[in-house]
Amino acid sequence: MNTEQILIEIREANLSYLMLAQSLIRADRDQALFRLGISEETADLIGLLSPAQMMKIASGNTLLCRMRVDDEMVWSLLTNHGKGAANDSVSRLHANILMAGRHQEAA
Structure with missing residues (x-):
């Protein structure tokens, strides 16, 4: 992917993000x-x-939006490396709780 294609993708992502956000x-x-x-x-x-x-x-x-998952522990919970499907929902719930706590701290 060349530089021009990357810029086009960024512009499309920005517009999609703004439309979704609104x-x-x-x-x-x-x-x-x-x-x-x-x-x-x-x-x-x-x-x-x-x-x-x-x-x-x-x-x-x-890019206007950014990755909110900037913590190794949250990534580990979301990707659920090496764990069975039974723990998937618990791991996702735990990750959501961690990210929600960070949102409250930022607000």
Whole structure:
């Protein structure tokens, strides 16, 4: 994949993210804050963006969203390396609890 293709993919991801974020915010603000890991102020701004503003913002060369899983323990729980399917739901629940706690700390 060349540089131009990567930039196109970033722009598409940005637009998809903004559209999803705005839709979630308008449908259920509290869930959106939790699921997106954004602040109230950011939700206010995204919720009010016009389609033209979203296109302009999305056209940048920097990815707007980021990986919220930046902890080895959470990755281990999500990937469930070496464990059976029976523990999968427990591991995912544990990972979600850890990430939810981090969202509360950031807010």
